[in-house]
Amino acid sequence: MLGYSVTQWLFGILSFLAIMFALMVVFTRNPVNSVLYLVMTFFCIAGHYLLLNAQFLAVVHIVVYAGAIMVLFLFVIMLMNLNEDTEPQKTIVTKLIAGLIGGILLAVMVGVLKGAEQMHLSQSGASQIGMVKTLGVVLFKDFLFPFEIASVLLLAAMVGAIMLGKKEIK
Amino acid sequence: MIKLIGLVPLFPLIGFLINGFFGKKMSKGLSGTIACVSVLASFIVSVLIFMEVSASQQKSYVVEIFSWINSDTLKIPFSFLVDPLSCLFLLNITGIGFLIHVYSTSYMHDDEGFSRFFTYLNLFVFFMLLLVLGNNYLIMFVGWEGVGLCSYLLIGFWFKNDAYNRAANKAFVMNRIGDLGFLLGIILIFINFGSISFGEVFNKASSVPTYTITTIALLLFVGAMGKSAQLPLYTWLPDAMAGPTPVSALIHAATMVTAGIYMVVRSNIFYSISETASEFVAVVGAITALFAAIIGLLQTDIKKVLAYSTVSQLGLMFLALGVGAYSSAVFHVTTHAFFKALLFLGAGSVIHAMGGEQDIRKMGGLKKALPITFITMLLGTIAISGVPPFAGFFSKDEILAHTYEHSQLLWVVGSIASLCTAFYMFRLMFLTFWGSFRGTHEQEHHLHESPKAMTIPLIILAILSVFGGLLGLPEFWGAKNWMSENLDSVIIRKNPSILSHDTEWTLMAIAVLVAGSTIYFAYQMFIKYKVLPAEKEVDMKPFQRVIYNKFYVDEFYDTIIRKPLDAISEVFYKFFDKQIFDGIVNGTGDATKWSADTLRKLQTGHIGFYIMAMVVGVITILFFSLIK
Amino acid sequence: MINTIPINYYIFLSAVLFIIGAVGVMARRNAIIVFMCIELMLNAVNLLLVAFSTLHNDPSGQVFVFFIMAVAAAEVAVGLAILSMVYRNIKSIDIDLLSKLKN
Numbered sequence: 001m002l003g004y005s006v007t008q009w010l011f012g013i014l015s016f017l018a019i020m021f022a023l024m025v026v027f028t029r030n031p032v033n034s035v036l037y038l039v040m041t042f043f044c045i046a047g048h049y050l051l052l053n054a055q056f057l058a059v060v061h062i063v064v065y066a067g068a069i070m071v072l073f074l075f076v077i078m079l080m081n082l083n084e085d086t087e088p089q090k091t092i093v094t095k096l097i098a099g100l101i102g103g104i105l106l107a108v109m110v111g112v113l114k115g116a117e118q119m120h121l122s123q124s125g126a127s128q129i130g131m132v133k134t135l136g137v138v139l140f141k142d143f144l145f146p147f148e149i150a151s152v153l154l155l156a157a158m159v160g161a162i163m164l165g166k167k168e169i170k
Numbered sequence: 171m172i173k174l175i176g177l178v179p180l181f182p183l184i185g186f187l188i189n190g191f192f193g194k195k196m197s198k199g200l201s202g203t204i205a206c207v208s209v210l211a212s213f214i215v216s217v218l219i220f221m222e223v224s225a226s227q228q229k230s231y232v233v234e235i236f237s238w239i240n241s242d243t244l245k246i247p248f249s250f251l252v253d254p255l256s257c258l259f260l261l262n263i264t265g266i267g268f269l270i271h272v273y274s275t276s277y278m279h280d281d282e283g284f285s286r287f288f289t290y291l292n293l294f295v296f297f298m299l300l301l302v303l304g305n306n307y308l309i310m311f312v313g314w315e316g317v318g319l320c321s322y323l324l325i326g327f328w329f330k331n332d333a334y335n336r337a338a339n340k341a342f343v344m345n346r347i348g349d350l351g352f353l354l355g356i357i358l359i360f361i362n363f364g365s366i367s368f369g370e371v372f373n374k375a376s377s378v379p380t381y382t383i384t385t386i387a388l389l390l391f392v393g394a395m396g397k398s399a400q401l402p403l404y405t406w407l408p409d410a411m412a413g414p415t416p417v418s419a420l421i422h423a424a425t426m427v428t429a430g431i432y433m434v435v436r437s438n439i440f441y442s443i444s445e446t447a448s449e450f451v452a453v454v455g456a457i458t459a460l461f462a463a464i465i466g467l468l469q470t471d472i473k474k475v476l477a478y479s480t481v482s483q484l485g486l487m488f489l490a491l492g493v494g495a496y497s498s499a500v501f502h503v504t505t506h507a508f509f510k511a512l513l514f515l516g517a518g519s520v521i522h523a524m525g526g527e528q529d530i531r532k533m534g535g536l537k538k539a540l541p542i543t544f545i546t547m548l549l550g551t552i553a554i555s556g557v558p559p560f561a562g563f564f565s566k567d568e569i570l571a572h573t574y575e576h577s578q579l580l581w582v583v584g585s586i587a588s589l590c591t592a593f594y595m596f597r598l599m600f601l602t603f604w605g606s607f608r609g610t611h612e613q614e615h616h617l618h619e620s621p622k623a624m625t626i627p628l629i630i631l632a633i634l635s636v637f638g639g640l641l642g643l644p645e646f647w648g649a650k651n652w653m654s655e656n657l658d659s660v661i662i663r664k665n666p667s668i669l670s671h672d673t674e675w676t677l678m679a680i681a682v683l684v685a686g687s688t689i690y691f692a693y694q695m696f697i698k699y700k701v702l703p704a705e706k707e708v709d710m711k712p713f714q715r716v717i718y719n720k721f722y723v724d725e726f727y728d729t730i731i732r733k734p735l736d737a738i739s740e741v742f743y744k745f746f747d748k749q750i751f752d753g754i755v756n757g758t759g760d761a762t763k764w765s766a767d768t769l770r771k772l773q774t775g776h777i778g779f780y781i782m783a784m785v786v787g788v789i790t791i792l793f794f795s796l797i798k
Numbered sequence: 799m800i801n802t803i804p805i806n807y808y809i810f811l812s813a814v815l816f817i818i819g820a821v822g823v824m825a826r827r828n829a830i831i832v833f834m835c836i837e838l839m840l841n842a843v844n845l846l847l848v849a850f851s852t853l854h855n856d857p858s859g860q861v862f863v864f865f866i867m868a869v870a871a872a873e874v875a876v877g878l879a880i881l882s883m884v885y886r887n888i889k890s891i892d893i894d895l896l897s898k899l900k901n
Contacts, residue, residue, distance in 0.1 A: 161878075778824060
């Protein structure tokens with residue numbers, strides 16, 4: 001309808017939402033609100049994944065990010081009892097400069113990326129990329145070593161986090 | 171044996187090294203012995219080589235020691251030229267050098283810098299030998315510079331005295347001015363001939379335009395003017411008397427100052443070709459001879475009289491060179507070495523006896539107290555005054571005869587200089603050894619004859635002064651002039667004398683008459699009428715005062731050269747050095763400090779700032795890829 | 799379904815998200831918010847990777863995203879632990895107060 005296909009409509013809406021929520025993350029004062037908006041952003045991005053036929057990733061994305069990481073953030077915020085009043089603010093000048101730099105970065109990036117050719121994404125309907133089976137095969141065949149190391153990494157992170165979080169015994 | 175020529179300069183070099191490194195740890199006896207023995211060894215080898223060269227048919231040998239500079243366009247081997255001229259000078263240097271070394275062991279006996287003295291003396295002998303032995307102008311120049319250095323070291327030997335240091339500086343700087351001319355001459359030779367080896371250069375000399383040869387000859391002579399103390403670069407020699415007396419004897423009478431003569435004789439082809447240069451040399455020599463002789467008439471320091479006498483005699487030698495009488499000049503060099511060294515050593519003996527006093531106004535009647543010194547000095551004085559049959563007579567007569575041939579005016583100038591020489595030398599003798607003692611009581615008690623180590627060299631030199639004339643008996647007497655025959659192979663273009671025998675006898679008679687009457691006049695003045703030199707300057711008549719003050723030449727140099735240079739260097743120091751260069755250096759330091767301080771402000775410690783900086787960096791990188 | 803959206807759009811979207819994250823990092827003083835903006839940047843990159851993986855028909859891109867997620871999780875864990883320690887020491891999570899590295 002309206003000359004655009006469903007895919008394109010979906011893409012547009014999801015993009016718009018993602019960007020809006022991201023802006024809200026940056027600009028709200030209340031940290032709890034920030035967290036919630038970030039969760040919404042993640043959901044939008046998961047939607048993008050689905051559009052790209054990366055089903056496994058979409059699910060994993062929601063489970064890991066929205067489910068685990070954001071919960072962690074919320075825990076910490078609650079622990080520190082942060083709310084709008086105790087929120088420190090940078091000076092207006094700094095914020096302006098930050099915005100300016102962001103704008104310049106955007107302009108430069110756009111300029112750099114403009115030279116890229118117009119390529120249309122194309123997949124065959126029976127594309128198996130994004131299916132768990134395909135990913136699994138690739139993961140365990142070509143990327144076995146990084147996979148194992150990733151587990152070691154997680155172990156290290158866990159140990160580190162625990163050590164760091166311990167109270168000092170006087 | 172000729173191949174062993176390398177040993178001749180090697181022995182003094184070894185002596186220098188041993189004394190230089192270990193001198194302080196050795197006893198004085200050992201140190202002195204090593205130095206003397208090394209020169210004696212050189213002398214013996216020189217004698218052997220000399221005999222071999224005289225006996226052989228081939229007169230000129232080139233012995234290469236090692237390949238020194240070896241590049242495509244420039245090949246300068248370190249080789250020695252052994253021929254009659256260099257052999258003669260070798261004997262001169264090592265023989266008289268040895269005698270003076272022996273003398274010094276006694277003269278410098280009480281000095282704490284004993285081993286240092288001999289170190290410098292050996293080094294000097296080494297460089298002088300290099301100078302006369304070199305087969306090319308560069309080795310000669312190395313020796314030239316080296317003897318200048320040793321002269322500086324030895325004049326300023328008692329370095330704690332500031333006036334001596336200034337005298338040493340003066341000698342060195344004036345030598346340097348001459349050296350500049352010498353170096354320019356060498357460069358010009360190289361440009362025109364493509365080589366600086368004697369053989370190659372002299373063979374090609376006729377093919378180069380005459381004005382080039384003139385320039386070369388004049389430039390080389392500028393070097394000789396500095397080294398051999400001719401006008402106007404002579405003022406350093408009288409001041410060089412600040413050094414110990416053996417130094418004055420060896421360096422400033424017998425050897426270093428004759429380096430200029432050697433150089434001109436060696437390069438005689440240039441002066442034979444270029445009449446302008448020869449004329450210049452002759453005129454400068456004649457004027458110097460007369461000028462210095464006049465100054466010597468009124469000097470009161472025993473060593474200064476001898477110094478001006480040296481300048482004057484050197485002038486005569488250059489006069490001889492200028493008129494083409496090369497072998498006469500060499501002859502006079504040899505005889506002059508004999509009697510001038512004798513006179514200086516004798517003066518040293520007198521000074522030693524007087525406990526360091528050098529003013530002849532305070533001496534007198536010393537012939538009873540110092541008999542050997544007196545007799546030997548008297549013989550030397552008679553020789554220098556040109557009284558036959560002593561050595562000086564023959565050599566001087568030959569010079570004057572050749573001069574007369576060339577220009578009668580120059581002959582008159584030379585004769586007047588000889589007249590003055592006779593006068594002031596005998597004045598010196600009469601005032602020192604005759605009459606009554608005019609010094610203090612303490613000095614009178616201290617008077618004693620010098621030890622054997624000092625008197626024996628005096629005796630040997632006296633014998634040489636008496637009989638040295640036999641080396642060059644005039645031909646018109648029917649005798650063989652050994653000197654000119656010997657040097658025949660070295661002089662390339664000869665102009666034999668064309669005077670008639672009668673003229674020669676007449677000239678000889680005039681010379682003897684002049685010398686004799688001058689001596690008689692001096693006798694009358696100083697012994698009969700007991701005329702004494704004025705004690706203070708104000709007692710002298712104005713004309714005498716001018717002469718006594720050396721015609722104020724030193725003051726003149728001071729005004730026109732030294733003061734402007736001082737002013738210029740003041741400007742450079744205050745303005746350029748302090749403000750500009752210091753400013754640049756300090757400014758660099760200040761700028762670095764300022765930039766460091768400014769940059770330090772970047773280290774705020776705020777993470778937010780760092781993150782911003784990172785992002786800015788990323789933007790910059792992306793920006794550059796955008797531009798590409 | 800066949801995805802016919804040109805790759806450029808995905809590139810721009812990802813860039814915009816990335817920049818928003820960067821601005822957030824620069825403009826906020828609350829350390830936790832800064833962390834969250836870093837996560838946002840990571841996600842922008844993830845999105846781009848997946849898009850390219852689909853473009854080239856290569857599953858390696860998605861596998862890579864997988865790993866990025868693992869690393870991000872670990873990083874958040876450790877980072878928050880550090881943050882807690884800092885809070886314990888200075889009773890605040892204002893990053894402007896952490897300026898002991900000054901000069």
